Structure formats: structure tokens, C-alpha cells
Amino acid sequence: MDLSNRKIKLTYLSAIRLIVLFYVIAVIFSVGLLSLPIFHNEGVELSFIDLVFTAVSAISVTGLTVVSTVDTFNAAGKIALTFVLQFGGIGIMTLGTFIWVMLRKRIGLRGRQLIQIDQNRTSLSGSVQLILKILKTILLIELVGTIILSAYFLNYFDTWQESLLQGYFGAVSATTNAGFDITGSSLELFANDYFVQFINMVLLTLGAIGFPVLFELQNYIRGDHREGNPRHSFSLFTKLTTITFFALIVVGMILILILERNGFMADKVWHEKIFYSLFQSVTTRNGGLATMDVSEFTPPTLILLCVLMFIGASPSSVGGGIRTTTFAIMLLAIYNFAKGRTGIKIFGRELDNEDIIRSFMVITTAAMLCITAIILLASIEPFPILAIAFEVTSAFGTTGLSMGVTPELSTAGKCIIIFLMFVGRIGIFSFLFLIRGKETKENYHYPKERVIIG
Amino acid sequence: MDLSNRKIKLTYLSAIRLIVLFYVIAVIFSVGLLSLPIFHNEGVELSFIDLVFTAVSAISVTGLTVVSTVDTFNAAGKIALTFVLQFGGIGIMTLGTFIWVMLRKRIGLRGRQLIQIDQNRTSLSGSVQLILKILKTILLIELVGTIILSAYFLNYFDTWQESLLQGYFGAVSATTNAGFDITGSSLELFANDYFVQFINMVLLTLGAIGFPVLFELQNYIRGDHREGNPRHSFSLFTKLTTITFFALIVVGMILILILERNGFMADKVWHEKIFYSLFQSVTTRNGGLATMDVSEFTPPTLILLCVLMFIGASPSSVGGGIRTTTFAIMLLAIYNFAKGRTGIKIFGRELDNEDIIRSFMVITTAAMLCITAIILLASIEPFPILAIAFEVTSAFGTTGLSMGVTPELSTAGKCIIIFLMFVGRIGIFSFLFLIRGKETKENYHYPKERVIIG
Ligand SMILES: [K+]
Ligand SMILES: [K+]
Numbered sequence: 001m002d003l004s005n006r007k008i009k010l011t012y013l014s015a016i017r018l019i020v021l022f023y024v025i026a027v028i029f030s031v032g033l034l035s036l037p038i039f040h041n042e043g044v045e046l047s048f049i050d051l052v053f054t055a056v057s058a059i060s061v062t063g064l065t066v067v068s069t070v071d072t073f074n075a076a077g078k079i080a081l082t083f084v085l086q087f088g089g090i091g092i093m094t095l096g097t098f099i100w101v102m103l104r105k106r107i108g109l110r111g112r113q114l115i116q117i118d119q120n121r122t123s124l125s126g127s128v129q130l131i132l133k134i135l136k137t138i139l140l141i142e143l144v145g146t147i148i149l150s151a152y153f154l155n156y157f158d159t160w161q162e163s164l165l166q167g168y169f170g171a172v173s174a175t176t177n178a179g180f181d182i183t184g185s186s187l188e189l190f191a192n193d194y195f196v197q198f199i200n201m202v203l204l205t206l207g208a209i210g211f212p213v214l215f216e217l218q219n220y221i222r223g224d225h226r227e228g229n230p231r232h233s234f235s236l237f238t239k240l241t242t243i244t245f246f247a248l249i250v251v252g253m254i255l256i257l258i259l260e261r262n263g264f265m266a267d268k269v270w271h272e273k274i275f276y277s278l279f280q281s282v283t284t285r286n287g288g289l290a291t292m293d294v295s296e297f298t299p300p301t302l303i304l305l306c307v308l309m310f311i312g313a314s315p316s317s318v319g320g321g322i323r324t325t326t327f328a329i330m331l332l333a334i335y336n337f338a339k340g341r342t343g344i345k346i347f348g349r350e351l352d353n354e355d356i357i358r359s360f361m362v363i364t365t366a367a368m369l370c371i372t373a374i375i376l377l378a379s380i381e382p383f384p385i386l387a388i389a390f391e392v393t394s395a396f397g398t399t400g401l402s403m404g405v406t407p408e409l410s411t412a413g414k415c416i417i418i419f420l421m422f423v424g425r426i427g428i429f430s431f432l433f434l435i436r437g438k439e440t441k442e443n444y445h446y447p448k449e450r451v452i453i454g
Numbered sequence: 455m456d457l458s459n460r461k462i463k464l465t466y467l468s469a470i471r472l473i474v475l476f477y478v479i480a481v482i483f484s485v486g487l488l489s490l491p492i493f494h495n496e497g498v499e500l501s502f503i504d505l506v507f508t509a510v511s512a513i514s515v516t517g518l519t520v521v522s523t524v525d526t527f528n529a530a531g532k533i534a535l536t537f538v539l540q541f542g543g544i545g546i547m548t549l550g551t552f553i554w555v556m557l558r559k560r561i562g563l564r565g566r567q568l569i570q571i572d573q574n575r576t577s578l579s580g581s582v583q584l585i586l587k588i589l590k591t592i593l594l595i596e597l598v599g600t601i602i603l604s605a606y607f608l609n610y611f612d613t614w615q616e617s618l619l620q621g622y623f624g625a626v627s628a629t630t631n632a633g634f635d636i637t638g639s640s641l642e643l644f645a646n647d648y649f650v651q652f653i654n655m656v657l658l659t660l661g662a663i664g665f666p667v668l669f670e671l672q673n674y675i676r677g678d679h680r681e682g683n684p685r686h687s688f689s690l691f692t693k694l695t696t697i698t699f700f701a702l703i704v705v706g707m708i709l710i711l712i713l714e715r716n717g718f719m720a721d722k723v724w725h726e727k728i729f730y731s732l733f734q735s736v737t738t739r740n741g742g743l744a745t746m747d748v749s750e751f752t753p754p755t756l757i758l759l760c761v762l763m764f765i766g767a768s769p770s771s772v773g774g775g776i777r778t779t780t781f782a783i784m785l786l787a788i789y790n791f792a793k794g795r796t797g798i799k800i801f802g803r804e805l806d807n808e809d810i811i812r813s814f815m816v817i818t819t820a821a822m823l824c825i826t827a828i829i830l831l832a833s834i835e836p837f838p839i840l841a842i843a844f845e846v847t848s849a850f851g852t853t854g855l856s857m858g859v860t861p862e863l864s865t866a867g868k869c870i871i872i873f874l875m876f877v878g879r880i881g882i883f884s885f886l887f888l889i890r891g892k893e894t895k896e897n898y899h900y901p902k903e904r905v906i907i908g
Contacts, residue, residue, distance in 0.1 A: 259833055300833040307825060330818050337815055338886050353807060360814030361791055364784050367821065371761060379713055379754040385840050432792050 016430045022091060023059060023426065030055035030084045039077030046072065049411050056418045059088035060425035061318050063179025063288040063400025064391075064417065066407050070184045075165060078182050082172040089176025089207065089318040092425060094134050134211055137218070138175060145171030145203050152195065174203035177318045179288025179400035187279075191291045194271075197279050204287040209245055210314030213238045236349045237325065241314040244324040245285065252281030252308050256301055263298040284308035286319035288400025295403045299386055302403070306389055309397035310370065312424070320398030320424035322366045329359040362428045369423065370396055373416055381405070381413050395420035470884045476545060477513060477880065484509035484538045493531030500526065503865050510872045513542035514879035515772050517633025517742040517854025518845075518871065520861045524638045529619060532636050536626040543630025543772040546879060547665055548588050588665055591672070592629060599625030599657045606649065628657035631772045633742025633854035641733075645745045648725075651733050658741040663699055664768030667692045690803045691779065695768040698778040699739065706735035706762050710755055717752040738762035740773035742854025749857045753840055756857070760843055763851035764824065766878070774852030774878035776820045783813040816882045823877065824850055827870055835859070835867050849874035 031051050033039075040046070046054075046067065053066045058081060073081060150160075150167025157163045166182065173180045183189050190196040206214065216238050256277040257265060265273050279291050284305050294305065312321015332344045333356050344351040373392045378385060387403040394401045395417045409417065423431050485505050487493070494500070500508075500521065507520045512535060527535060604614075604621025611617045620636065627634045637643050644650040660668065670692050710731040711719060719727050733745050738759050748759065766775015786798045787810050798805040827846045832839060841857040848855045849871045863871065877885050 259829070298833070299839050300829045303825070303829050303832065303839070333811065334815055334819055334886070337812075338889055353811070356811060357787065357807070357814070358791075360811070360818060361788055363818055364814060365788055371757070375713070375754045375757050378757065379752070385753050385757070432788070435792055 016426070016433050019092060019426055019430065020434060023422065026059045026084075026087050026091065027052070027055045030059055030087070033080055033084065034058075034073075034077070036080075039073055039080050041071060041074050041077075044072050049414050053414050053418055055084070056421050057400070058084040058178065058180065060092075060320070060398050060421040061085060061089040061176045061178040062320070062395060062398040062421045062424070063173075064395060064402055064406050064421070065180070066409065066414065068184065069180050070182045073182075078165065078169055081180065082169055085172055085176045085178040085180065088425075089178060090135060090138050092318075094131050094211075133215075137211075137214060138207075141203065141206050142171050142175045145175060145199065148199055149196070152199075156189070170200070171203060174200045174287065174289065175207045175318075177204055177207045177286040177288070177313070177398075179283075181289065186290045188291055188293070191276075192272075194275055197275060197291060200287070200289060201279065201282045204282055204285070204289070205245075208286040208313035208317050208319040210238075210241055210317040212316055213242055213314065236347055239347050240328050241324045244328040245314055248308060248311060248324065248327075249278075249281050249285065252284060252304070253277045255304055256280060256297075259301045259304065260297060263301070264292070264296050280305070281308070283401065284397075284399060286313040286317070286321075286397065286399055288394070288398075290401060293404075294390075294401055302386055302390055305401065306393040309393045309399040309401065310366070312397040312399070315427070320421075320427070321396060322362050322428060326359045326362045329356055330363055333360070358429065361432070365432065366396065366428045369420070369428075373420055376416055377413055380410060381408075383408070391417065392420060396424040398424045470880070470887050473546060473880055473884065474888060477876065480513045480538075480541050480545065481506070481509050484513055484541070487534055487538065488512075488527075488531070490534075493527055493534050495525060495528050495531075498526050503868050507868050507872055509538070510875050511854070512538040512632065512634065514546075514774070514852050514875040515539060515543040515630045515632040516774070516849060516852040516875045516878070517627075518849060518856055518860050518875070519634070520863065520868065522638065523634050524636045527636075532619065532623055535634065536623055539626055539630045539632040539634065542879075543632060543661065544589060544592050547592075547770065547772050548585050587669075591665075591668060592661075595657065595660050596625050596629045599629060599653065602653055603650070606653075610643070624654070625657060628654045628741065628743065629661045629772075631658055631661045631740040631742070631767070631852075633737075633740075635743065640744045642745055642747070645730075646726075648729055651729055651745060654741070654743060655733065655736045658736055658739070658743070659699075662740040662767035662771050662773040664692075664695055664771040666770055667696055667768065690801055693801050694782050695778045698782040699768055702762060702765060702778065702781075703732075703735050703739065706738060706758070707731045709758055710734055710751075713755045713758065714751060717755070718746070718750050734759070735762070737855065738851075738853060740767040740771070740775075740851065740853055742848070742852075744855060747858075748844075748855055756840055756844055759855065760847040763847045763853040763855065764820070766851040766853070769881070774875075774881070775850065776816050776882060780813045780816045783810055784817055787814070812883065815886070819886065820850065820882045823874070823882075827874055831867055831870055834864060835862075837862070845871065846874060850878040852878045 034054060035046065035051050050066045053064075056062075057064050069078070069081070146164075146168045148167075149170050150164045153163040153167050153170075154160065157166060169180075169182050172178070179186075181187070187197065187200065212235070216234050220234070253274075254277075257273060260266075260277070265276070268276065276292060280294070283289050285308070294302070297305070310321055311327045312323055313319020315323045315325055329344070329351065332346060332351070336344050343353075344356065370389075370392050373396075374385070374389050377383075377388045377392065381388060383391075383405045387405045390401070390403045391405055391409075393399075398421055406417075426434070488508060489500065489505050504520045507518075510516075511518050523532070523535070600618075600622045602621075603624050604618045607617035607621050607624075608614065611620060623634075623636050626632070633640075635641070641651065641654065666689070670688050674688070707728075708731075711727060714720075714731070719730070722730065730746060734748070737743050739762070748756070751759070764775055765781045766777055767773020769777045769779055783798070783805065786800060786805070790798050797807075798810065824843075824846050827850075828839070828843050831837075831842045831846065835842060837845075837859045841859045844855070844857045845859055845863075847853075852875055860871075880888070
């Protein structure tokens with residue numbers, strides 16, 4: 001029992017090393033790919049740090065850009081970029097889900113059942129099948145997105161080629177939550193086109209809600225309820241992350257409406273108010289696309305967006321940040337304590353103490369990381385604190401929204417943002433695991449002693 | 455066993471209610487006292503909200519001021535104010551220590567021994583004796599401080615009466631970490647007088663380091679090592695809080711020096727650099743006195759000061775914030791996890807899992823509270839975000855440093871700051887306990903289910 005536990009932990013470490021290795025190779029490959037002059041518009045010169053920044057931003061599907069995508073890359077370059085986004089978005093998501101599967105003990109009852117659909121096959125072929133399933137699902141979503149957007153974009157663009165390119169790039173960028181744009185001004189062009197916004201929000205959500213959720217949802221829709229696989233039993237993970245995901249969007253939207261009632265929203269009619277606030281709330285989950293220049297928001301709204309970006313998307317998705325589950329567990333823990341309850345009971349399940357401590361650890365480590373980055377950037381860059389805090393949380397959440405300072409960053413500043421995008425993408429928990437030494441099982445104990453807290 | 459546990463928890467709740475009751479009565483009493491015209495300079499008119507603000511600031515020994523202390527109050531008023539500071543500083547500290555004693559299970563082995571010196575007497579008289587001991591200790595510190603400062607101030611002020619008033623007020627304000635000043639510009643007058651600064655730092659430290667530490671130190675110095683009370687055994691609490699306290703001061707000082715090397719410190723000679731950075735680092739622990747205008751610091755330093763004020767002083771002291779122990783336990787938990795260790799072992803003792811979760815809970819609740827306050831203030835006040843964040847962390851940490859916006863706050867803004875000073879003073883943990891419902895012992899359990907974190 002003890003040995004098998006150790007084995008799982010080592011495997012987990014190897015899995016994280018695999019992700020990091022994948023990440024590094026993907027960045028090197030992307031730097032090579034995006035540096036090819038055949039992909040550039042005429043006269044474009046990319047510095048090395050800008051190439052690395054663009055590659056990391058694309059692989060981590062953050063979408064922060066130091067150079068204008070539309071001005072830098074030609075049509076072929078834009079298509080090459082979508083491959084990098086696929087590689088980054090789906091690649092790390094696949095590996096993340098793979099780990100989720102490998103570590104049986106970390107998945108819920110329902111998840112375990114889902115994986116065991118093919119329990120007669122070997123574990124390896126089961127995993128390969130899972131990866132193929134993820135690829136198939138995401139590519140299908142992107143295909144449908146491309147068809148809808150391309151057809152609709154015929155209203156906007158002169159040629160079918162341009163419509164197709166815009167539709168394809170837009171669908172990939174939204175589904176992988178990359179947030180890159182080749183319109184030159186994100187989705188501001190479609191600020192009054194609610195159809196485009198709706199399609200984008202659906203794609204963004206499907207990408208950021210986490211693959212395990214899509215997986216369980218697929219089975220639910222199919223009505224897959226053979227023995228041991230009852231139709232109505234979603235895993236605790238799926239319930240928790242989905243509710244948090246949508247609650248964050250609704251709360252974010254309402255708060256934006258309230259905070260901007262005399263600001264950005266003052267001169268808007270009701271449907272504009274709803275779509276501006278809804279889209280900007282959805283995009284902080286992870287998309288980073290925008291139907292307006294976020295700098296137009298007032299400071300309180302910008303701080304709120306920082307918080308929302310810091311929280312980020314669901315685990316095992318294309319997104320970053322501390323993740324929705326982590327945030328939910330923190331709130332549940334505090335709520336339960338304030339209610340005088342011991343242990344966290346939810347949806348007829350009980351959370352493990354270890355998961356609670358880990359959630360708090362992830363949040364506090366992430367907060368310390370972001371504050372350190374803000375202090376460092378503030379001491380080397382000339383921008384206002386709010387623009388810096390926004391850039392930092394956007395990078396850590398791999399959101400990609402910016403108040404416009406990204407291209408002005410110094411080389412040292414770019415390195416800090418690159419590091420944040422990396423950590424945000426692999427996740428704080430994996431990051432801690434990565435720098436972690438070999439687990440030492442200590443067989444001695446000291447007497448416990450209580451101390452005074454807070 | 456189960457019943458006795460319940461009894462202790464209820465007692466703890468009652469104790470917190472006692473503190474809050476004390477706090478409210480003290481504020482009402484102070485409002486009444488400070489509103490008396492005989493204590494005001496001629497022509498002074500105090501609005502009700504300013505009276506309440508001043509009273510809460512004094513009772514919570516924060517030291518934020520909406521009106522100038524020196525211009526508002528005459529000599530008698532200044533002396534009346536010192537009584538309010540004593541009431542707030544020592545009063546809540548005494549009650550805090552009282553609770554610490556009452557809840558035997560929350561105190562360390564050593565602490566338990568100290569209390570049991572008088573184990574033959576009844577618990578009540580033991581507690582009364584303890585409170586008297588605290589009062590005696592603090593009043594002695596203040597007496598010595600008054601004598602030294604008053605004598606020395608003869609160099610600064612024309613009359614012995616003025617020197618005595620300044621010395622007495624300064625000693626009380628420093629020891630209770632109130633941070634009020636009757637010089638009109640805090641300690642800026644003494645920016646080059648290292649003796650005054652040294653005495654102030656000693657007094658500030660004695661007030662903010664926590665009474666249990668003073669208690670154990672006193673016994674250590676006396677060489678009190680009868681049976682069961684060995685000389686060299688400080689409690690885990692004392693070791694943890696003292697090391698963190700001084701580590702924060704040293705780290706804060708070094709970081710101020712580095713961050714301001716081209717800013718405030720650029721034109722200073724070496725001893726000025728040391729004393730400016732040391733004093734400003736010490737004062738963020740809780741004093742709130744300053745030898746310079748903090749607005750002169752660059753933004754990165756100001757963010758650092760926000761973090762230091764947020765952490766605050768030691769538990770069972772005159773200070774606020776999340777407390778040093780809470781911060782230390784968070785760092786230890788993350789460090790131990792990153793090292794692959796299970797459980798936190800330190801100084802030959804092991805921390806309780808419950809204390810770890812509580813520490814994280816205090817930190818995240820405090821962070822959410824401060825961020826909410828910053829967003830609220832930013833939406834109603836016209837000040838820069840950094841000035842608002844500084845004001846909020848200063849109020850929550852009951853530090854009392856300000857970038858100068860306090861007197862300009864709107865009434866709603868003042869109410870928010872008043873609330874933060876209150877919560878910061880009683881502590882997040884007590885605050886959560888206060889709003890907590892009756893503890894429900896649930897005798898059923900659900901199956902545990904793990905979820906994906908971060
Ligand atoms: K993004
Ligand atoms: K203070």
C-alpha cells in the first residue's frame with residue numbers, strides 16, 4: 001500500500017516532467033517555425049526575445065503579443081501559428097488529462113468508470129484511445145466553429161479566402177482560448193455583432209471548461225447508462241468546476257455592470273450593456289479576446305478583471321490561473337468554517353483535507369508569485385501599477401488581455417512575463433511538484449504543539 | 455471528551471463576544487470623551503463621523519487620522535487620548551492573552567506551565583493575576599520610555615512641561631503601537647536623531663511582539679528554572695513568532711534599501727540609509743510612526759510596505775494584520791510541500807493540520823476582504839489605486855501609515871476604513887468565529903472524493 005502510493009507519486013513527478021519537456025520542445029520548435037522568413041510579411045524583422053515571447057505566448061495559449069500578429073505574419077504564417085496554438089492548447093490539455101487518468105486515486109468514481117469502459121484492453125492502449133478521443137472532440141469543435149464563422153464572415157470580408165482564413169483562425173484561437181487575433185483589434189470589429197460574440201463565447205467555454213467535463217457531458221447526452229455507469233451521476237469534480245465556472249461568469253458580469261454603470265456602460269443601451277459585460281466576463285475565464293479596449297474600464301473594474309484572470313479556467317483545460325476548483329474549495333472551506341462545520345460536504349461527497357491544504361497552498365503561492373512579479377516589474381518598467389498588475393495576472397492566468405503595455409516591455413520585463421505564462425499554464429501545483437525534491441517518508445514524529453493563529 | 459470540547463469552543467465564542475463588546479463600549483466611551491469641548495483647541499468643530507473615526511483609530515491603536523491630533527486637541531485632550539490608547543492597546547491585548555490562557559488546548563507546553571505557576575489558586579484569580587501582570591509590564595515599559603524620552607526631549611522643547619507631554623505621549627503611542635503623534639509630522643522631526651528612533655523602535659517592538667513572548671522572556675531572564683519549567687525551553691509559539699517578527703524587519707529593511715537605491719536612498723549617506731530603511735521596516739510591523747513622508751517612496755517599495763502591513767504584528771500583541779505566526783505557517787507549509795515532506799516539523803515540534811488550514815483560511819479571507827475594500831474604495835474615491843491599497847492594508851494591519859488620503863476620504867470611505875481597523879484589530883480568526891453559527895457536530899459522513907487542484 002505504502003509502496004504503491006510512492007510509485008504513483010513518482011509517476012506523477014515524471015508526468016509533470018513530461019509536460020515541461022513537451023512545453024520546452026514545443027517552444028523551441030515554435031521559435032524555429034515562426035522565425036522562418038517565408039511566414040513573415042515583407043520587411044518584418046523579429047528579435048530573438050520577441051520570437052521567444054510569441055512562441056511561449058502561443059504554446060501557453062496566452063495571447064499576449066509584443067508584435068502585431070496581423071502585421072508580422074502573412075497568410076501562411078497565420079496558418080503556421082494556428083498549428084502552434086493547437087500544439088500548445090490541445091497538447092498540454094491532453095497531457096493534463098492523461099495525468100488525470102494515470103493517477104486513478106486522484107479521479108472521482110465516475111471518472112474512473114469512464115476510463116474503465118475499455119478495461120479489457122491494456123492501460124496503454126486505453127490512454128492512447130483517450131488522447132485520440134480528446135483530439136477528435138477538440139478538432140470537431142474547431143471544425144464546426146470554422147464552418148459557422150467562415151460562412152458568416154462572408155458578410156464581413158471581400159473574398160471567400162479571407163473569410164475562411166479569418167473563420168479558421170478565429171475558431172482555433174477561440175477554442176484553444178489562445179486569444180490571438182488577425183483582425184488587428186481582437187473582436188472590437190464585432191462589438192455589435194452578437195452572433196459572432198455568441199459563437200466565440202461557446203467556443204471559449206468548450207475549451208476552458210476542462211476535458212473531463214466534456215467527457216462526462218458527452219456520455220450523459222448519449223444516455224450511456226449501462227451498469228455501473230448511471231446516467232445522472234456526474235463526478236464531484238465536474239459539478240464543482242462547472243458551477244464555479246458559470247458562477248464566476250455571472251458574478252463577473254453583474255459586477256462589471258454595477259462598477260461601470262457611470263463609466264463605460266453609461267451611454268450604452270440595455271443589449272449593449274449585457275453583451276459587453278457578458279463577453280468581458282467570459283473572456284477573463286481564459287479567452288483573452290475582447291470586444292472593447294479594456295483600458296476604457298475604470299480602475300475598480302480593472303482590479304476585478306485581475307482577480308477573475310488570476311482565478312482562471314478549469315483544470316485539465318486549455319486555460320491557466322489557480323483554476324476554478326482551487327478557488328471553489330477555498331470558498332467552501334471558509335464558508336464551512338464560518339458555519340461551524342467540520343469537514344467540507346458537498347453534493348453528497350466529502351472533500352479530502354489534503355485537497356483543501358493543497359488548494360490554499362496553490363492560491364497563496366500564486367499570490368506571492370504575482371505580487372513579487374508586480375514589485376519586480378514596477379521597479380524596472382515605467383508603467384502605472386494597475387497596468388502592471390493587469391499584465392501580470394493576465395500572464396499568470398494565460399488570459400492575454402492587456403492594457404496595452406506588452407509591446408513596450410523591456411527584455412527583462414518580457415522574461416518575467418514569459419516565466420508567468422509558463423507557470424500559469426502548467427499550474428502552480430505542477431510547478432511546486434516540479435521544483436520538489438524526492439519525497440521523504442519520515443518515520444519519526446515530534447509532539448504536536450498548537451500556536452496562536454490570526 | 456466531546457462535551458468538554460464543545461464547552462471550550464462555546465467559551466471561545468463568548469470570549470470573542472467579550473472582546474467585541476469591550477471594543478464597542480470602548481469606542482462609545484471614547485467618542486463621548488473626545489467630543490468634550492474642554493479637550494479641544496479653540497474653534498475646533500469635530501463632525502460625528504470624524505469623532506467615531508478618531509475613536510476607532512485610537513481604540514484599535516491604528517493611528518490613521520482624519521483630523522490633525524496636535525491642532526484638534528489641547529494638552530488635556532492629548533492626555534485624554536493617551537488613556538484611550540491604553541484602553542485600546544493594552545485592553546484588547548489583555549483580553550487576547552486572557553483567551554490564550556483560557557483555551558489551554560491552544561497554548562503550548564511551556565505556556566501551560568507558565569500559567570500553572572499558580573495552579574493552587576482558582577482559575578479566576580490566576581487570570582486576574584495574569585491581567586495585572588500584563589498591565590504592570592506594559593505600564594513599566596511606558597514609564598521607562600516616558601522618563602528617557604522626556605529627559606532627552608529637553609534638548610528639543612522649550613519647557614519641561616512640553617518635554618514631559620511629548621515624552622509621555624510618545625512613549626504611550628510607541629508602546630501601544632498607536633502611531634498617533636503630537637509633533638504634527640510623526641517622527642520626521644527626529645529623522646536624524648538616532649537615539650529617539652532607537653528608543654521608539656524598542657518600545658514599538660516590545661508592544662508588537664506579543665505578550666506571551668514578553669512573559670516567557672521575563673521568566674528566562676529571571677532564570678526561573680524550577681522543576682517542569684526548564685530555563686531554556688521557549689514555547690514553539692514564542693520561537694516561531696519572534697523569528698518571523700525579526701526576519702520580516704531584516705528582509706523589509708534590505709528590500710527597501712534595494713528598491714530605493716536609485717530613489718529615496720540615492721542621495722543619503724550610509725547611516726541615513728540604514729536608519730531610514732530600518733525604521734520604516736520596523737514601523738510596518740505595527741507602529742505606523744514614520745521618520746519621512748512615505749509618499750516619497752517609489753511604487754515597488756510602497757507595494758512592499760502594503761505586504762508588510764498586511765502581515766502585521768504577533769498575535770496577543772497590540773498589533774493587527776494576519777499576524778506573524780499565520781504568515782510563518784503558510785511559508786513553512788509551502789516549503790515543506792516543495793521539499794516533499796509530509797507534516798510540518800520545526801524546533802522539535804509538529805504543527806497541527808488544523809492550525810495549517812486555519813492559517814491559510816485567515817490569509818485568504820484577509821486578502822479577499824482587502825481586495826473587496828480596495829475595489830469599493832476605488833469606485834467611490836478619486837485617489838490613485840496605490841494610495842487606496844496603502845490605506846486599506848494600513849487599516850487592516852492597524853499600522854496607521856498613510857500616503858495622505860485619510861483626511862480626504864468620503865463618509866462612506868471612512869466607514870470602510872473603520873470596519874477594516876476593527877477586523878484587523880480583533881483578527882480575522884476571531885472575526886470568522888464571531889460571524890460563525892453554533893458549531894454543528896455532524897455524525898454522518900459521505901464518501902470522500904478527490905478533485906483536481908491547480
Ligand atoms: K488566452
Ligand atoms: K499603529
